[in-house]
Amino acid sequence: MICTLRLAFDDCPAAEPYAFTPGQFHMVYLHPVGEVALSIVSDPLDHHFFDHTVRPVGRVSEGLVRLHPGDRVGIRGPFGRGWPLDAARGRDLLLLTGGLGCAPVVSVIRYVLRRRADYGRLVILQGVRHADDLIWRAQYEAWGRAPATEVLLAADVAGHDWPWAEGPVVDLLDHVSLDPRRTLALLCGPELMIEAAIAVLRGRGLPDDAIWLNLERNMHCGIGHCGHCQVGPRFVCTDGPVFRYDEIADLLGVRGF
Amino acid sequence: MLRGAGYRVLGPRVQDAVVGFGEVGRIEELTPGLRESQAPGRYRLDAAADGRWFGWTVGPQALKPLLFPPREVLWRSVRDAAGGLRFEPPQEAAPAVAVFGVRACDLAALALLDAHFLGGPAPDQGYAARRERLLTVGVDCARSAPTCFCVSTGDGPMLVSGYDIGLAELDDGLLVWPGTADGAAIVDRLPLDEALPDQLAEAAEAGNRAAASQQRRLPSRHLARALFASLDHPRWRQVGARCLACGNCTAVCPTCFCHAARSEPSLAAAAEQVREWDSCFSAEHSLLHGHPLRPDAAARYRQWLTHKLGGWHAQYGRSGCVGCGRCLTWCPVGIDLVAEAGAIVGDDSDD
Numbered sequence: 001m002i003c004t005l006r007l008a009f010d011d012c013p014a015a016e017p018y019a020f021t022p023g024q025f026h027m028v029y030l031h032p033v034g035e036v037a038l039s040i041v042s043d044p045l046d047h048h049f050f051d052h053t054v055r056p057v058g059r060v061s062e063g064l065v066r067l068h069p070g071d072r073v074g075i076r077g078p079f080g081r082g083w084p085l086d087a088a089r090g091r092d093l094l095l096l097t098g099g100l101g102c103a104p105v106v107s108v109i110r111y112v113l114r115r116r117a118d119y120g121r122l123v124i125l126q127g128v129r130h131a132d133d134l135i136w137r138a139q140y141e142a143w144g145r146a147p148a149t150e151v152l153l154a155a156d157v158a159g160h161d162w163p164w165a166e167g168p169v170v171d172l173l174d175h176v177s178l179d180p181r182r183t184l185a186l187l188c189g190p191e192l193m194i195e196a197a198i199a200v201l202r203g204r205g206l207p208d209d210a211i212w213l214n215l216e217r218n219m220h221c222g223i224g225h226c227g228h229c230q231v232g233p234r235f236v237c238t239d240g241p242v243f244r245y246d247e248i249a250d251l252l253g254v255r256g257f
Numbered sequence: 258m259l260r261g262a263g264y265r266v267l268g269p270r271v272q273d274a275v276v277g278f279g280e281v282g283r284i285e286e287l288t289p290g291l292r293e294s295q296a297p298g299r300y301r302l303d304a305a306a307d308g309r310w311f312g313w314t315v316g317p318q319a320l321k322p323l324l325f326p327p328r329e330v331l332w333r334s335v336r337d338a339a340g341g342l343r344f345e346p347p348q349e350a351a352p353a354v355a356v357f358g359v360r361a362c363d364l365a366a367l368a369l370l371d372a373h374f375l376g377g378p379a380p381d382q383g384y385a386a387r388r389e390r391l392l393t394v395g396v397d398c399a400r401s402a403p404t405c406f407c408v409s410t411g412d413g414p415m416l417v418s419g420y421d422i423g424l425a426e427l428d429d430g431l432l433v434w435p436g437t438a439d440g441a442a443i444v445d446r447l448p449l450d451e452a453l454p455d456q457l458a459e460a461a462e463a464g465n466r467a468a469a470s471q472q473r474r475l476p477s478r479h480l481a482r483a484l485f486a487s488l489d490h491p492r493w494r495q496v497g498a499r500c501l502a503c504g505n506c507t508a509v510c511p512t513c514f515c516h517a518a519r520s521e522p523s524l525a526a527a528a529e530q531v532r533e534w535d536s537c538f539s540a541e542h543s544l545l546h547g548h549p550l551r552p553d554a555a556a557r558y559r560q561w562l563t564h565k566l567g568g569w570h571a572q573y574g575r576s577g578c579v580g581c582g583r584c585l586t587w588c589p590v591g592i593d594l595v596a597e598a599g600a601i602v603g604d605d606s607d608d
Contacts (some may be wrong), residue, residue, distance in 0.1 A: 010341070029334065029520075029526055029530075030521050030525075031334045031336050031342055031520075032334060032336075032521075032522035032523070032528030033522070034518075034519055034520040035520070035530070048556065049302070057546065057547070058547075070340070071340065072336075072340055072341055074334060074340045074342055074344060084478055093279070126346075159521070162320055164386065184388070216541060216545060216546075217545060217550075218542070218544050218550075220516070220532075221516075221518060222519055223378075223379040224377050224379070225373070225374065225377075225378065225379075225381060226515060226516050226517065226518060226532070226535070227514055227515030227516070227535070227537070227542075228515065228517075228543070230568065232485065232564075232567075232568050232571075233481075233564075233567070233568035233569070233570070233571035233572050234571075235572075238378075238575040248483065249432070250408055251268075251485075254488060255556070256550065256551045256556035256559060256560060257550075257560070
């Protein structure tokens with residue numbers, strides 16, 4: 001059961017601004033079980049709360065989805081480098097994601113829609129393995145009705161009541177026009193999908209420095225000390241988790257890194 | 258005098274049949290004539306007839322456990338009756354520690370650990386507190402073990418930098434000199450005679466002999482490009498077949514910093530967030546969605562070597578290897594980092 005936790009500080013003055021960038025993450029501590037890295041999915045303008053979407057996959061996240069209103073957790077962060085949303089102002093954005101509700105990209109969609117005039121076209125391509133896996137179906141439909149916004153969905157296994165495409169999400173790129181001079185691509189999901197998408201996007205003329213991706217690695221500290229998340233000389237927790245393709249191209253897709 | 262100045266004094270003591278840094282109450286507790294023989298997969302303590310205080314080279318641990326303990330409480334989480342959480346720093350205060358017999362390679366490793374734990378935007382507070390109160394009494398190595406290769410990494414065998422007080426052992430006595438103001442404050446109070454030119458020459462000759470006796474050398478101090486260009490080399494598979502993935506090399510490496518963090522619950526309202534040394538040779542180290550990214554020893558050895566000799570350059574401005582040779586000695590199957598690096602990069606180095 002996937003759920004979104006809405007959290008508010010109980011030990012900070014409400015007036016104190018809490019700044020973060022979509023794509024950054026918190027280490028969320030569930031007493032006395034432990035910590036887990038979770039992307040922040042709410043908007044930085046909402047000073048009085050922030051949201052984390054949690055999928056129960058381990059001891060901590062299994063506990064987090066069972067919390068009740070008023071329960072307390074510990075927060076460290078925000079950590080890492082988020083999406084380049086300042087540099088993206090005025091550009092078209094192509095968001096390509098795979099898997100169950102890719103939280104780091106959901107935060108970008110909300111950020112852009114709240115500042116709609118600051119950005120160009122918004123193209124959202126979302127893939128799931130099975131049609132039944134798509135969460136927030138109504139939300140995707142609502143996003144598709146926003147100005148200058150296109151939503152294309154694909155399921156590896158379509159099933160009935162699936163009006164969208166069947167097949168890999170990367171194939172949706174064939175149905176999208178994009179201007180390589182003004183588009184930034186933001187990718188999030190399984191690395192095989194990211195690699196396939198990069199190959200297509202480069203073939204469509206997108207320069208390497210216009211392709212950004214979110215990497216997931218084992219994280220224990222969030223501050224570049226514990227060593228688990230390293231990809232070659234890069235700490236995903238501090239140098240990423242969002243990387244520009246040309247920063248990570250040498251080791252992306254190399255098994256074992 | 259150090260104890261009078263408030264230091265807990267550590268020096269070479271035989272512990273578990275190896276030379277380690279242990280508590281030294283009086284100078285008589287030190288054993289002269291300690292000497293060891295080392296080879297890949299082998300360490301034996303021998304007695305030397307010369308009665309030198311520092312005739313041994315390196316034991317299994319450098320300064321790492323003193324500054325970055327194998328197990329450490331990071332913070333405590335306390336839940337009150339209303340369900341509120343309070344986070345408390347660990348209680349123990351760092352004592353002032355003086356360590357005798359620190360080697361040039363140990364000091365080079367210390368500088369690297371400093372860069373890792375203190376150099377970034379979030380300095381490690383426990384490390385910083387212990388580091389602040391550490392006084393190092395370094396000593397020139399007058400001999401090298403067969404496993405030593407610090408000449409090729411540029412880190413020894415004679416002291417280079419990073420020590421508070423320097424020592425060089427002569428056939429008859431010690432040369433003593435300050436390396437920092439803290440060291441000078443101690444040295445200035447010692448009843449010392451001015452060193453004679455012959456004594457300085459004797460120390461220099463001993464260091465030169467130790468340097469010249471080293472048989473192992475890394476192909477270069479700059480192997481990042483060569484290693485990352487060799488990720489498909491068949492040697493990874495071969496060394497992976499020998500490697501037990503036991504993690505001894507990372508435990509004895511004076512610069513390996515990986516650690517795992519976890520919460521230790523108790524029946525009381527408090528839980529402790531604890532960190533323990535981890536190793537990139539464990540399956541858990543690279544877990545992602547329940548599966549290790551590096552499923553076999555070949556991938557893990559490649560991760561370790563490409564990071565140690567490669568990735569460190571971009572992260573900390575130099576290689577993460579200081580040439581101490583501990584990973585050779587303490588590898589149960591005697592894998593030789595120098596030989597593996599040489600086989601993989603050949604003569605293809607950056608300089």
